[in-house]
Amino acid sequence: MSKLHSAAEVVYREVKERILSAALPGGELISEGEIAAEMGTSRTPVREAFLRLEAEGWMRLYPKRGALIVPVADGEAEHVVAARRLVETDAVRTVAGNETARTGLASALRANLVAQREAAASGDVDGFSGLDADFHGLIVRAGGNPLLVTFYARLRERQRRMTARSLARDPLQLASIIDDHTALADLVESADADGYDAAVTVHMRRVHGLPLLSAGAR
Incomplete structure (x- = not known):
């Protein structure tokens, strides 16, 4: 070069x-x-x-x-959240029936949560945004579908930017995001894919300042 x-x-x-x-x-x-x-x-x-x-x-x-x-486009957050929800929930449904994969994923998510707490405690918002994206990426990769993994990787940068923007607007969200992630890890570990679908939808919409949907709209 x-x-x-x-x-x-x-x-x-x-x-x-x-x-x-x-x-x-x-x-x-x-x-x-x-x-x-x-x-x-x-x-x-x-x-x-x-x-x-x-x-x-x-x-x-x-x-x-x-x-x-270029600013985040009107409607982009809605589209990114909808795509992420579909891909992540599909991955959770896949690992729900595989105890070995589910246990391994839960362990990886717990380790990521430790790093999230350390980043939050030190005020490292940039590092936290990356760990947030990694947390969700771990779930998608555990699903084992290489096409969806590649697709999701293309969303990661948009996700990171959206999360960083949200945290810049309200740094106090750090604690609530960690709480949400802890609950999501619990749902993965208990193989509750339907519960994960509902929880991740609320989590992502709340983080990115989108109105919450009624149960029927999900």
Whole structure:
């Protein structure tokens, strides 16, 4: 890899991380020169990184004005939550009938919860957002469907960004999210897929500020 492409990769990863962690919130305008000066590089690798981020839908470039961080679109949270709920509940139904897989998953979820509590106690909101995404990802991977795992991985970045945005708006949610995750882990361990479906729906909608649905609407 050339030095130029290596520098562009570093800029790409750093700026994308800031977007996903909500350090660069939707609607903010940044410039190539600003990022280049901050990261000690020329504008060329920054331009290459920005073009890549634009192609992925995270930025919108305006010549001579800068790069706009694309906000979470209207309705995006609803769509992401609906897709996550279907995939996660399917995975829980799969492991419900496999005691070995269910026990292994429950153990992994408990370990993740320990890390969540440590991140919350230290005020590491960015780390917590990643652990939150990992918690739900563990459940999907336990379902053993590689197509759904790949699909869910594409949702992970959107999920992380949405969670970081929600926590920036209300940091006090950390404790309630951990409580919800503890209850979800209990439902997995007890093989209660229907209970998980109802609980994860309420959990995700509450975290992302969406109105709760009636039982019939779920």
